Amino acid sequence: MIRIKHLLIIGLALSLGMMSANGQILNKIKNKASQKAEQALEKKIGLGDDSNSNSSGTSGAPSSSGNNKNSPGNTTGGGLITTPPDVQQNIADAQNSYKSGKYGEARYAVQQAMLGVEMEIGNKILNSLPGSISGLAKDASVDKVTSTGFGWVGLTIEREYNNNDKVFRVMVANNSMMMTAVNMYLSNGGYSQSTGGEQNWKQTKLKGHRAIIEYDEDSGYKLSVPIGQSSLVVFEGVNFASESDMMKAAEAVDVDSIKAELGEQ
Numbered sequence: 001m002i003r004i005k006h007l008l009i010i011g012l013a014l015s016l017g018m019m020s021a022n023g024q025i026l027n028k029i030k031n032k033a034s035q036k037a038e039q040a041l042e043k044k045i046g047l048g049d050d051s052n053s054n055s056s057g058t059s060g061a062p063s064s065s066g067n068n069k070n071s072p073g074n075t076t077g078g079g080l081i082t083t084p085p086d087v088q089q090n091i092a093d094a095q096n097s098y099k100s101g102k103y104g105e106a107r108y109a110v111q112q113a114m115l116g117v118e119m120e121i122g123n124k125i126l127n128s129l130p131g132s133i134s135g136l137a138k139d140a141s142v143d144k145v146t147s148t149g150f151g152w153v154g155l156t157i158e159r160e161y162n163n164n165d166k167v168f169r170v171m172v173a174n175n176s177m178m179m180t181a182v183n184m185y186l187s188n189g190g191y192s193q194s195t196g197g198e199q200n201w202k203q204t205k206l207k208g209h210r211a212i213i214e215y216d217e218d219s220g221y222k223l224s225v226p227i228g229q230s231s232l233v234v235f236e237g238v239n240f241a242s243e244s245d246m247m248k249a250a251e252a253v254d255v256d257s258i259k260a261e262l263g264e265q
Contacts, residue, residue: 228264
């Protein structure tokens with residue numbers, strides 16, 4: 001089955017109308033937009049033109065009634081609703097903007113489409129996680145999917161299971177700094193041994209995947225499992241009785257399915 005990430009890439013290629021056989025339309029949009037922006041900036045600096053300033057002659061943000069000591073404070077409201085970008089609409093917007101020569105808007109629409117796909121993938125992975133692990137129920141209020149990057153860099157999926165003071169957390173992330181740290185541990189090879197008492201980390205395996213397990217008296221267990229070139233799953237266990245209990249909890253998560261959903265090799 002072709003996954004949603006691949007479908008978007010195909011959709012972008014078809015919708016934006018490739019100008020060459022090797023299909024570098026996204027780079028073309030990005031370069032064009034950057035070039036236009038640089039030209040506009042140079043022109044503005046060179047002319048010293050302030051014709052784009054506010055026509056009313058005012059500057060700064062408008063005054064807010066919230067500064068009035070007599071105005072009431074806010075006591076109601078549900079905040080903002082998290083709404084992922086509409087993928088199909090942004091693909092259409094990118095196509096129309098590109099045809100009109102509005103390269104900056106086209107690039108923005110492409111980025112929004114990619115962000116929308118990331119959020120869809122993240123929510124799909126989140127919904128695939130078990131409803132309970134080791135007798136701990138999921139805390140839906142803590143469920144979170146965030147994306148801080150473009151092109152599947154910075155996607156983070158988080159879930160927590162808890163019961164009183166016992167907590168189990170699952171985090172799936174594209175994080176280069178975390179991957180670098182874990183790979184540094186793994187590159188040492190073998191199982192680290194210590195003669196000075198209990199060691200606080202060692203290499204292990206989870207369902208055939210090499211991993212690092214750590215233990216801290218204050219924070220408990222932490223298991224880091226790389227699942228490809230850029231993604232990893234991190235498990236945290238607070239007040240677990242033993243390493244084996246921690247590993248058993250982690251085994252309840254299908255890391256291979258997560259790896260496949262992210263398109264990792």
